[in-house]
Amino acid sequence: MCLGIPGEIVALSTDHADLATVDVSGVRRAVNVGLLDGEHVGPGDWVLIHVGFAMSKIDEDEARAALDFLEGIGQAYDDEIRALVESQIE
Amino acid sequence: MRFVDEFRDADKARALAAAIASLCEPGRHYKFMEVCGGHTHTIYKHGIDDYLPENVSLVHGPGCPVCVIPMGRVDDAIAIATQPDVIMTTFGDMMRVPGGQGSFFDAKAAGADIRMVYSPLDSLKIARQHPDKRVVFMAIGFETTAPSTAMTVLRAAAEGIENFSIFCNHVTIIPAIKAILDSPDLRLDGFIGPGHVSTVIGCRPYDFIARQHDKPLVCAGFEPLDILQSVHMILCQLAEGRAEVENQYSRVVPWDGNAKALQVIAEVMELRPYFEWRGLGFISQSALKVRDAYAPFDAERIFELPGVRVADPKACQCGEVLKGVIKPWECKVFGTACTPETPIGTCMVSSEGACAAYYNFGRFTRERVRTATRQ
Numbered sequence: 001m002c003l004g005i006p007g008e009i010v011a012l013s014t015d016h017a018d019l020a021t022v023d024v025s026g027v028r029r030a031v032n033v034g035l036l037d038g039e040h041v042g043p044g045d046w047v048l049i050h051v052g053f054a055m056s057k058i059d060e061d062e063a064r065a066a067l068d069f070l071e072g073i074g075q076a077y078d079d080e081i082r083a084l085v086e087s088q089i090e
Numbered sequence: 091m092r093f094v095d096e097f098r099d100a101d102k103a104r105a106l107a108a109a110i111a112s113l114c115e116p117g118r119h120y121k122f123m124e125v126c127g128g129h130t131h132t133i134y135k136h137g138i139d140d141y142l143p144e145n146v147s148l149v150h151g152p153g154c155p156v157c158v159i160p161m162g163r164v165d166d167a168i169a170i171a172t173q174p175d176v177i178m179t180t181f182g183d184m185m186r187v188p189g190g191q192g193s194f195f196d197a198k199a200a201g202a203d204i205r206m207v208y209s210p211l212d213s214l215k216i217a218r219q220h221p222d223k224r225v226v227f228m229a230i231g232f233e234t235t236a237p238s239t240a241m242t243v244l245r246a247a248a249e250g251i252e253n254f255s256i257f258c259n260h261v262t263i264i265p266a267i268k269a270i271l272d273s274p275d276l277r278l279d280g281f282i283g284p285g286h287v288s289t290v291i292g293c294r295p296y297d298f299i300a301r302q303h304d305k306p307l308v309c310a311g312f313e314p315l316d317i318l319q320s321v322h323m324i325l326c327q328l329a330e331g332r333a334e335v336e337n338q339y340s341r342v343v344p345w346d347g348n349a350k351a352l353q354v355i356a357e358v359m360e361l362r363p364y365f366e367w368r369g370l371g372f373i374s375q376s377a378l379k380v381r382d383a384y385a386p387f388d389a390e391r392i393f394e395l396p397g398v399r400v401a402d403p404k405a406c407q408c409g410e411v412l413k414g415v416i417k418p419w420e421c422k423v424f425g426t427a428c429t430p431e432t433p434i435g436t437c438m439v440s441s442e443g444a445c446a447a448y449y450n451f452g453r454f455t456r457e458r459v460r461t462a463t464r465q
C-alpha cells in the first residue's frame with residue numbers, strides 16, 4: 001500500500017470534478033485528483049498515485065523511470081496492480 | 091563490479107560508490123537511518139549495503155505503517171469486524187498482521203465479513219452499495235495516506251452516507267523520529283528522509299533534526315541510485331561540517347509539501363494525546379483521531395472497543411528492529427518461527443517491513459553479490 005505508482009491521465013470525469021481516469025501499466029481506473037489543489041491536470045499529464053489519490057504531478061521522464069523501477073521490484077508492485085484492478089472508485 | 095550493471099545507470103552508481111568511499115574519514119563509523127519502509131525494501135532488494143564501504147551502515151527506521159500497529163488495535167479492529175451487520179474493509183497489507191486474538195485473516199475464516207480494498211474510496215462505494223450494513227474502513231498509514239482517508243470522510247459527509255465510518259490508526263512521522271533521537275540505544279549520524287510522506291509534509295518539519303540534533307537529513311527517492319546519492323549528500327554535509335535538511339527527491343517532493351493535503355487532514359483529524367506504537371511503546375502526539383465535527387464517521391465512537399493493551403510476544407524483537415538497534419536476522423525467531431507465512435511480529439508482514447524485505451531478498455542478494463564479485 002505504500003507504493004506511489006505513476007499513472008497517465010487519459011480523461012477528466014464530467015460527473016465529478018475530482019475524478020479522472022488514469023492509465024497505469026495498461027490498467028485504466030478512476031482516481032481522485034482533488035489533492036492536487038490549484039495544479040491544473042489534464043489528459044497526457046502524469047501523476048503519482050497512492051491508494052486511489054493523485055499525490056503529485058510528475059514529469060513524464062520521472063514517471064517512466066519510476067515505472068521501470070516498479071516493474072523490476074516484483075511482487076509488491078504486482079500486488080498493487082492487482083488491488084488497483086479490483087478498484088471501482090466513482 | 092559487474093553487479094552495478096543492473097542499475098539503470100551503472101556508471102553513475104560506480105562513480106557514486108567511489109565518491110562515497112572517498113568522503114569517509116578513515117577509522118570513523120557512520121550510521122544512517124532510512125526512516126521509510128520503501129527505502130528498506132530497495133536497500134535489501136538491490137543489496138545497497140554491499141555497495142557501501144564497511145564503515146557506513148544503514149539502519150532501518152519505524153516508517154512502515156503496518157509494522158507499527160500494536161496488537162491491541164488489531165484486536166479492536168477485529169472486535170468491530172465481528173459485530174452484526176459490519177463489513178470491515180482494509181488494505182491487503184493489514185490482513186496478516188497478528189493481534190492478540192489472531193489476524194484479520196483468522197477472523198475472516200471464522201466468518202467475519204472483511205474485504206480488501208485498494209482505496210478508502212472503494213470502501214465508501216461498498217457503503218453506498220450496502221445501505222443495510224455498517225461499513226468500516228481500517229485506516230492506517232503516515233501522512234501519505236491520511237489525506238486520502240480525510241478526503242473520503244469529507245465525501246461521505248457531503249453525500250450524507252451514514253453507514254460509513256473509519257477506524258483511525260493514522261500515525262505521524264515526526265514524533266517517531268523524535269522518539270528515536272531521544273532513545274539512548276542508538277547513535278545516528280544522519281537520516282535518509284522518507285520520500286512519499288514528504289510530498290505531503292514537505293521538508294521543513296525535519297528542521298529540528300538539523301538544528302537541535304545537529305544531524306543531516308536528506309529526503310530521498312526510492313531507486314537504488316537515489317539512495318546512493320542521498321548517502322553521498324549526507325556524507326558531503328558531514329565532511330563539510332554542515333547539518334541541514336536537503337531534498338534529493340525534488341522531482342517529486344515540493345519543499346513546502348502539499349498544502350491541500352495538510353488542510354484536509356486538519357479539517358477531519360486532530361492529534362491524539364498519545365498512541366501506542368508496536369515495539370516503540372507510547373509516543374505522545376504521534377497519531378491522529380477523528381475530530382468531533384466528524385464524530386458520525388468515527389468507528390471508535392460508534393462501536394464498543396475492548397481497548398486492551400496487549401504486550402508483544404516475548405520472542406518478538408520488532409521494537410529493536412523498528413528502532414534500528416538490531417538487524418532482522420539477529421532476532422532469535424527470524425526465518426524459523428517467524429516467516430512471512432506465519433509472522434510473529436509485524437515487520438515480517440508487509441513487504442516494506444525490514445524482516446520481510448530481508449527474508450525475501452537479503453540472503454539472495456548477498457549470494458548474488460558474492461558470485462558477482464568472484465567473477
Ligand code: SF4
Pocket residue numbers: 405406407408409411418421422423424425428429433434435436437438439445
Ligand atoms: S523476525 Fe519476526 S518477531 Fe523477530 S523482529 Fe522480525 S518480525 Fe519481529
